[in-house]
């Protein structure tokens with residue numbers, strides 16, 4: 001029989017922040033989106049203050065004085081790191097894993113023997129102990145039921161009395177007798193079902209379908225006629241027929257974006273080039289991470305639509321001569337595009353780089369030309385830079401056009417840029433040039449490593 005678990009981090013972003021700032025425990029905490037706009041994660045204490053998901057900070061910040069509400073700026077790099085750790089431990093629960101979102105993964109438990117509830121509690125404990133992140137685990141014979149069980153596990157813990165206490169933290173619907181299942185489903189609103197959005201929930205409620213039990217008892221054929229095949233599938237899943245398979249092969253992204261709002265408006269070309277180089281570098285890393293190459297680079301910049309003053313919004317697409325995942329080529333294309341759209345005198349608030357027309361690197365079409373073929377060397381170079389940045393921290397080996405974020409006076413500046421000769425070896429093809437800069441420590445590390453630096 002099919003059996004799935006859903007492992008989900010509680011109030012994930014807030015939990016990540018609390019790992020590094022334990023003093024925030026038991027305080028109402030929210031994590032705020034870009035530019036500290038809206039609440040995108042809330043601690044249980046913040047939920048108890050009736051702060052809604054997505055609430056603008058200016059509407060809730062008075063709670064700072066009255067209730068000690070803490071608002072934190074989001075740190076997505078940290079959340080990504082914590083997510084990876086959590087996912088790798090969760091993977092120990094069963095043989096297959098689908099990473100569904102930054103804090104949720106489905107585990108395929110088919111064929112796993114023994115007391116799965118006890119096993120899940122152990123994995124939950126391990127995640128808490130090793131990463132500091134509290135999770136809820138739900139199990140069911142379909143993904144929709146596992147998701148529902150997860151909702152029950154978390155609600156039973158957060159709101160005592162809503163469900164039997166033994167469902168708190170870990171809830172295994174598959175181990176429950178049918179009559180008990182019905183009781184639980186009758187106590188759960190139809191809007192809590194995975195795939196039932198607010199609009200559908202309203203329609204269902206108007207038709208008298210108020211609880212999960214009501215929905216589960218509907219005739220799938222009728223549901224398809226009156227609503228959709230999608231809702232029909234949901235009904236069948238609630239009835240225990242697994243229709244949504246575990247998707248453990250993440251589909252490669254069709255485009256990769258790196259965009260950011262600036263902390264304060266930017267008008268000069270210099271800082272814009274630094275920013276766009278940084279975006280292209282990050283995007284190039286993601287591109288290599290999924291094993292693809294890009295054929296076009298889009299770059300854009302615009303002023304704020306909300307501020308007074310002259311408006312500017314431009315973008316351009318720079319085609320690449322060959323599909324590539326080479327940071328130097330992608331950065332150069334992005335900078336070229338930026339220079340072509342840039343006009344002085346505008347208070348730019350946001351810019352970004354999108355890599356377009358992605359194809360798998362393995363499908364790369366070689367071409368017959370008279371230029372020396374050095375693609376293999378460049379691929380190795382990029383892999384080395386990725387490995388160094390992964391080991392010593394993001395941005396440790398930046399390109400020359402990126403800002404050296406470590407050059408803050410308090411940190412100490414590198415005595416000189418590491419110009420390791422990342423020159424264009426693709427036969428005078430001007431699209432591939434870039435120098436490496438690096439910090440003193442890395443400079444020494446590389447040269448003490450002997451051949452490593454000279455290989456560049």
Ligand SMILES: [Mg+2]
Pocket residue numbers: 008009010011012103
């Ligand atoms: Mg969550």
